[in-house]
Each structure stands twice: as C-alpha cells, then as structure tokens.
Amino acid sequence: xxxxxxxxxxxxxxxxxxxxxxxxxxxxxxxxxxxxxxxxxxxxxxxxxxxxxxxxxxxxxxxxxxxxxxxxxxxxxxxxxxxxxxxxxxxxxxxxxxxxxxxxxxxxxxxxxxxxxxxxxxxxxxxxxxxxxxxxxxxxxxxxxxxxxxxxxxxxxxxxxxxxxxxxxxxxxxxxxxxxxxxxxxxxxxxxxxxxxxxxxxxxxxxxxxxxxxxxxxxxxxxxxxxxxxxxxxxxxxxxxxxxxxxxxxxxxxxxxxxxxxxxxxxxxxxxxxxxxxxxxxxxxxxxxxxxxxxxxxxxxxxxxxxxxxxxxxxxxxxxxxxxxxxxxxxxxxxxxxxxxxxxxxxxxxxxxxxxxxxxxxxxxxxxxxxxxxxxxxxxxxxxxxxxxxxxxxxxxxxxxxxxxxxxxxxxxxxxxxxxxxxxxxxxxxxxxxxxxxxxxxxxxxxxxxxxxxxxxxxxxxxxxxxxxxxxxx
Ligand SMILES: [Fe+2]
Numbered sequence: 374x375x376x377x378x379x380x381x382x383x384x385x386x387x388x389x390x391x392x393x394x395x396x397x398x399x400x401x402x403x404x405x406x407x408x409x410x411x412x413x414x415x416x417x418x419x420x421x422x423x424x425x426x427x428x429x430x431x432x433x434x435x436x437x438x439x440x441x442x443x444x445x446x447x448x449x450x451x452x453x454x455x456x457x458x459x460x461x462x463x464x465x466x467x468x469x470x471x472x473x474x475x476x477x478x479x480x481x482x483x484x485x486x487x488x489x490x491x492x493x494x495x496x497x498x499x500x501x502x503x504x505x506x507x508x509x510x511x512x513x514x515x516x517x518x519x520x521x522x523x524x525x526x527x528x529x530x531x532x533x534x535x536x537x538x539x540x541x542x543x544x545x546x547x548x549x550x551x552x553x554x555x556x557x558x559x560x561x562x563x564x565x566x567x568x569x570x571x572x573x574x575x576x577x578x579x580x581x582x583x584x585x586x587x588x589x590x591x592x593x594x595x596x597x598x599x600x601x602x603x604x605x606x607x608x609x610x611x612x613x614x615x616x617x618x619x620x621x622x623x624x625x626x627x628x629x630x631x632x633x634x635x636x637x638x639x640x641x642x643x644x645x646x647x648x649x650x651x652x653x654x655x656x657x658x659x660x661x662x663x664x665x666x667x668x669x670x671x672x673x674x675x676x677x678x679x680x681x682x683x684x685x686x687x688x689x690x691x692x693x694x695x696x697x698x699x700x701x702x703x704x705x706x707x708x709x710x711x712x713x714x715x716x717x718x719x720x721x722x723x724x725x726x727x728x729x730x731x732x733x734x735x736x737x738x739x740x741x742x743x744x745x746x747x748x749x750x751x752x753x754x755x756x757x758x759x760x761x762x763x764x765x766x767x768x769x770x771x772x773x774x775x776x777x778x779x780x781x782x783x784x785x786x787x788x789x790x791x792x793x794x795x796x797x798x799x800x801x802x803x804x805x806x807x808x809x810x811x812x813x814x815x816x817x818x819x820x821x822x823x824x825x826x827x828x829x830x831x832x833x834x835x836x837x838x839x840x841x842x843x844x845x846x847x
Contacts, residue, residue, distance in 0.1 A: 374401060374402065374404060378404070379398075381408050382398075382401070382408045382411055382412075383398075384408075385408035385409065385411075385412055386408075386412060386415075389412060391412070391415070391416075393415070397415065420663050431576070431620035431621065431664075431666055431711070431712060432710075432711065432712060432713050432714065432719065433621070433666045433668060433701050433709060433710075433711055434709065434710040434711075434713065434719070435701060435703055435707065435708075435709050435710075436708045436709060436710050436721065436784075437707055437708040437779075437784075438685060438703040438704045438707045439682035439683075439684055439685075439704035439706075439707065439774075439779050440684060440685070440704075441684040442774060446772070446773060446774075450773040450774070451773045453773070453776055454771075454773030454774070454776075454778060455773075456514070457776050457777050457778050458541075458761070458778035458780075458781060459495060459513070459514070459541060461760075461777070461778060461781045461783055462541040462561050462760055462761065462781065463493050463541065465561040465760055465783075466493050466541065466542075466543045466559060466561050467493070469543060469559050471491065471543070471545050471557060471559055472491050472493065472543045472545070472559060473491075474491055475491045475492050475493055475543070476490065476491070476492055477492065477513055477514075477515040477516075478492055478494055478511065478512070478513045478515050478516045478517060478518045479515035479516040480515075481518050481548060481553065482551070484548045485548070486548055486549060486550060487547055487548065487549075488547065488548045489545075489546075489547060489548075490544075490545075490546060490547070490548050490553060491543065491544065491545045491546075492511075492513070492518075492543070492544055492553075493513060493541065493542070493543045493544075494511030494512050494513045494517075494518070494541070494542070494544070495511065495512050495513070495539060495540070495541050496509055496510075496511060496536055496537070496538055496539060496540050496541075496542065497510045497511065497512045497517060497538070497539075498510035498538070499536060499537075499538065502521075504524070505524050506521055506522060506523050506524050506530075507521070507522040507524075507530065507533050507534075507536075508520070508521055508522075509522065509533075509536065511542075511544065518552075518553060519551065519552045519553070520544055520546065520552070520553045520554075520555050521549075521552055521553070521554050521555065522555050522558070523554065523555075526555075526556075529555065529556075529557065529558055532558060533555075533558060534738050534739065535737050535738065535739050535740075535755065536558075537733070537736060537737065537764055537765045538765050538766070539764055539765045539766045540759050540761070540764040540765070541561070541759075541764075542558055542559060542560060543558070543559035543560075544557070544558060544559070545557040545559070560758045560759060561758070561759065561760040562757070562758045562760070563757050563758070563760070563782075563785050563802070563803050563805060564785070564803070565803050565804075566785070566803055566804040566805075568804070569804045569840055570718075570720065570787055570804075570840075571837070571838055571839065571840055572712055572717065572720075572837035572838045573714070573716070573717050573838075574714075574838065575618050575836070575837075575838045576618050576619075576620045576621075576712055576837045576838065577615055577618050577619040577620065577621075577834055577835060577836055577837060578619070578620070578621040578622070578623065578711065578712075578720075578788075578834075578835045578837060579619060579621065579622045579623070579832055579833070579834055579835070580622075580623045580625065580788075580790050580808045580810050580832075580833050580835070581622060581623065581624045581625070581792075581810050581811070581813075581832065582624060582625040582626055582627060582672070582726070582790075582791070582792025582793070582809070582810025582811070582812065583626065583627040583672065583674075583792045583793065583795050583810060583811070583812035583813065583814060584596070584624065584627065584628050584629070584654070584812070584813045584814075585627055585629065585630040585674065585812065585813060585814035586628060586629045586630065586644070586650055586653050586654045586657065587629050587630040587631070587642055587643065587644040587645075587649075587650035587653065588630035588641055588642060588643070588814055588817070589641050589642065589643045590641065590814045590815040590816070590817050591630070591643070591813060591814055592813045592814060592815060592829055592830060595813060595829065595830040595847045596657065596813050596830075596847075598830075598847045599830070599832065599847045600657065600660045600661060602616065602845075602847070603616055603619065603661050603662060603665070604660070604661075604662060605617075615834065619665055619834070620664070620665060620666060620711075620712065621665065621666050621667075621668065621711050621712070622661070622665055622666070622667045622668070623667075623668050623669075623722065623724065623790050623810075624667065624668070624669040624670075624810075625670055625672070625724050625725070625726055625727075625790050625791055625792040625810050626670055626671055626672020626673070626674075626675065626705055626724075626726030626727070626792050626793065627672035627673065627674040627675065627726065627792060627793070627812075628651075628654050628669055628671075628672075628675060628694075629647070629650035629651060629654055629674060629675060629676070630642060630650065630674055630814075631647065631650070631674040631675060631676055632645070632646075632647055632676070634673065634674050635819050638819075641817060647676040647690050648689075648690050648691075648692075650676075651676075651686070651690055651691040651692075651693060651694050652693045654691075654693075654694060655691075655693035655694045655696070655697055656693075658694070658697060658700065659697060661699075663698070663699050664699070665699060666699055666701065666711070667697070667699055667700045667701070668700075668701045668703060668709055668711075668722075668724070669686075669694070669700060669701070669702050669703070670683075670702075670703045670704060670705040670706070670707055670724045670725075670726065671683045671684075671685075671686060671704070671705045671726065672705065672726035672727075672728070672792060672793060673726065673728045673793070676690045676691075678772075679728070679770055680769075680770040680771055680772045681705065681706070681728065681762075681763065681769050681770065681771050681772070681779075681780060682704050682705060682706060682707075682771075682772065682774070682779045682780070683704060683705040683726075684704050685702045685703060685704050686702050703724065704779075705724065705725060705726045706723065706724060706725040706726075706762055706779060706780065707723075707724050708721055708722065708723050708724070708784060708786065709721075709722045709724065710722070712837060720787040720788060720837065721784060721785075721786045721787050721788070722786060722787065722788040722789075722790055723782065723784075723786035723788065723789045723790065724790050724791075725762050725789075725790075725791050726791065726792055726793050727749070727752075727791040727792055727793030727794060727809070728763075728769050728793060729756075729762060729763035729765075729768040729769040730749070730752050730791070730793055730794055731768075731823070732763075732765060732767065732768035732769070733752050733755055733756075733768065734746055734752065734794075736765070736768075737755060739751065739755075740752055740755060745824070746794050746796065746824060746825050746826060747796060747798075747826055748798070749791060749794055749796065749798040749807075749809030750798050750799075750800035750802075750807055750809070753789055753791060753800075753802070753807040753809065754800075754802045754807065756782070757782065757789065757802055757803075757805060757807075760781060760782045760783070761778075761780055761781055761782060762780040762781075762782065763780050785805065786805060787804075787805065787806065788805070788806045788807075788808060788835075789805055789806070789807045789808070790808050790809075790810070791807075791808070791809045791810070792809060792810040792812070793809075794809065794825060795811065795812035795814070795820065795825055795826075795827035795828070795829070796809065796811065796812075796825070796826060796827060796828045797809060797810060797811035797828060797831035797832075797833060797844060799833050799842050799844065806835070806840065806842070808833055808835075808842075810833075811827075811828055811829055811830060811831035811832070812827050812828075812829045812830075813829055813830060814827070814829060815827075815829060830846060830847040831844050831845070831846055831847075832844065832845045832846075832847060
C-alpha cells in the first residue's frame with residue numbers, strides 16, 4: 374500500500390479516536406477501499422469480537438417488567454388493587470410463627486376481655502393520646518379495631534414511632550374494652566439469610582442513576598471520564614483488569630432531565646427536546662464497550678407518566694436507545710436476574726428509582742433524625758421491612774392496573790438498587806445489598822430548595838465473586 378494512502382487511513386482513524394493496531398494495519402491490502410470503508414470494517418470486526426465475549430460470560434434475564442395496558446380504570450380497579458396489596462403482605466406476615474393463629478378483626482369483639490389475640494391489618498390512623506401513648510386504628514376486609522401501644526413498653530413504643538399510614542402490620546396483644554393492648558408488633562420484613570450469594574467467576578456490576586442528560590447541570594466531562602475509564606484509556610493496571618470483567622451497568626432512572634418536571638426547568642436545559650435528550654443518551658452509551666450489558670429503568674424525570682409502575686421507555690421518544698443491542702430497558706420498578714450459568718442461579722436485582730423516598734425522609738422520625746436525604750440506606754431498609762416500595766398511598770402516584778400490586782416486594786432480591794436522591798450509598802440488610810446511585814448532575818436550585826445534598830460522579834463497583842464494593846470517584 375502506498376505511503377500516502379497509509380497516512381490517510383491513520384489520520385481517519387485518529388479523527389475517530391481509534392488506534393489501529395500495527396498488526397491490523399500491516400495486513401491491510403485492499404487498495405480500492407476508502408479509509409471510511411476500512412474503518413467501518415474494523416469497527417464491525419471489533420464489535421463482533423466483543424459480542425462473543427458478551428454472550429459467553431454474562432446473562433441478563435428480565436424477570437419482571439411492567440407493560441402498559443391502556444384500559445380505562447374505575448373505582449373497582451382501585452378496590453381490586455388494594456385488596457391484592459393487602460393479600461400479598463398478609464401472606465408474607467402469615468409465615469411468622471407469632472401470627473400462626475390470627476383471627477379477622479370483626480371477631481375480636483366476640484372475645485372476652487384480657488384474652489390473647491393476634492391479627493393483621495392496614496394502619497388507617499395513628500394518633501398520640503393525652504398520656505403520650507400511641508393509638509392505631511387497624512383495618513382488614515372485615516372491620517376496624519383500635520390498638521394501644523403503651524409508652525411503658527419502650528422497645529415496642531420506639532419501633533411504633535416509624536409506623537406509617539396504610540402499611541400492613543401484625544399485632545399480638547390482649548383484648549380490652551373495644552381496644553387491643555399490643556404486646557408485639559410484627560412487620561412483614563425479609564427473612565434472615567444465612568449465606569451471601571457469590572458468583573463462581575470474577576465479574577463486576579456497576580450501579581448508576583440520575584444521569585440527567587439534557588440538563589445544563591449535566592456533568593459531561595465527568596461522565597466522559599467514566600466512559601474513558603471503561604474503555605481503559607485511563608486508570609491503572611489493576612483497574613483495567615477490573616474493567617475487563619465488568620459485565621453489567623445498571624442505570625436506575627432519570628437518564629435524561631426531561632421536560633416540564635418542575636416550574637422553570639426549561640431554563641436549565643441545553644437540549645430542549647425529549648427525543649434529542651434520549652438520542653444524546655444513546656450516543657454516549659454507545660461509547661461504552663459493547664460487551665457490557667446495560668440495564669435501564671425510568672425515573673420521574675424520564676418522558677413517561679410519573680405514576681408507578683412506570684412502563685418501559687416509549688419507542689417513539691427513545692428509539693435510539695432501544696436500538697442499542699446491549700441495552701435492556703425495563704419498567705420502574707422491575708426485577709432482573711443477572712449472571713446465571715449452569716449450576717449458578719444468578720443474582721436477582723430489584724430496581725426502583727425512588728420517587729417515594731421524599732415522603733419517608735419527611736415523615737419517618739428515625740430516617741429524618743438520622744441524616745434524612747443522606748441516608749438512602751435507612752429508607753431502603755425501611756421499605757424492605759415493609760415489603761413495599763411505597764406503603765403510604767400518598768408517597769407516590771400509582772396506577773391500579775392489575776390484580777397484583779407491582780410495588781409489593783414479593784421476591785427477596787440479592788440487590789436492591791435505587792437512585793433519585795443523588796447521593797451514593799451502599800449498605801447491607803440481611804444479606805441484601807442496598808445500593809443507591811449517585812448522579813451526574815451538579816446541584817440545581819430546585820435541589821437546594823428541597824434539601825438534597827448531591828454527591829455526583831460516584832460509581833459503586835460490585836465484585837460479584839466476593840460481593841465487595843468499591844466506590845470510585847470520577
Ligand atoms: Fe429522580
């Protein structure tokens with residue numbers, strides 16, 4: 374090949390940010406091909422090679438994603454939805470030994486005074502008495518009953534401080550005159566698991582959220598650094614070894630900044646069209662090594678209804694994203710199983726963006742008094758204990774769509790991944806790894822107002838073989 378042509382090819386590759394290996398270059402013999410054709414051939418061969426690794430070492434199985442159903446809804450749908458929710462939590466609670474002999478609430482009044490009683494109900498009301506005891510009103514499909522939580526039982530009284538409206542709990546107590554004196558309160562909770570599940574081979578998963586592409590506060594430079602790191606253009610040898618084994622990236626909502634999310638938001642946008650925001654997101658994600666599986670769910674900034682469950686991104690808006698072969702788009706919430714192989718069941722990941730978090734930061738004393746927005750771990754633990762992503766009806770908007778409540782945490786996950794509050798946190802609760810993603814957006818005036826303390830560009834990297842987690846800062 375003539376010298377001038379070689380120069381042209383090298384220049385073209387450099388412009389595209391690709392380094393051609395000398396071996397590949399020396400084997401080029403087709404004189405008739407343009408530099409552009411040679412480049413395209415090179416890229417497709419490179420992707421083919423990466424895809425081979427991708428199909429060999431990793432797996433993504435979407436176990437639960439919500440598909441929108443456009444039927445009209447009426448009051449009976451709400452009734453069916455609440456009954457479904459109650460039944461699911463009741464079933465979980467009935468596994469508790471203490472609740473083996475429950476009776477329905479309507480039968481409590483038939484019992485003599487000072488008789489032991491156990492039952493399950495939804496918290497309809499919560500009040501403080503003049504003596505500073507707590508009174509709950511609990512409801513099941515048969516009726517309602519008042520329950521007294523005595524301040525002289527300090528452990529129980531303390532945990533009762535965190536009881537929120539509409540959650541479903543179990544009560545063990547003693548009957549009084551039209552009241553039950555509680556001796557024990559039971560939450561559905563997750564069981565104590567003795568073993569932490571570990572992958573048989575070395576592999577890593579990364580959790581991101583709240584990228585906010587399109588916002589003038591999007592930290593593009595930092596995000597590009599992250600992309601460069603994943604392409605091994607920066608980072609030390611040890612990090613490059615890790616990067617080779619990263620198989621999964623989760624993006625837990627708010628991929629774009631959206632449009633019309635709060636008053637005046639349009640003044641903070643550099644990309645003012647939804648479709649273009651998603652196209653830009655696809656352009657950036659395309660730069661990630663194609664062997665990495667990317668799993669994305671929506672958040673409240675994405676171009677969807679805000680009511681949960683939020684379905685998968687609309688193809689009309691996010692076509693470019695749907696077209697990426699290594700991207701899986703799921704609903705919010707959803708569950709995904711990753712990394713299963715022969716003899717290994719894989720890890721179950723529960724994805725929930727976290728729109729309900731704001732409510733619990735302001736309404737749950739133990740969260741509010743222990744760091745609030747800085748403690749996503751406390752909020753996540755609170756929700757796991759209640760086996761519901763938004764136990765109080767007003768904590769999020771919801772669509773009563775099926776005979777099943779998709780916000781119930783029915784399956785125990787290995788990972789509970791969230792975002793929304795723009796501050797990364799990683800913690801363990803009964804062998805469930807709880808991860809809240811950071812963000813890629815500088816603090817906005819709106820966040821200032823609502824009391825968020827964002828810490829952008831933190832990336833938790835989970836070693837699936839050891840379950841160790843490192844947080845990298847970009
Ligand atoms: Fe959000």
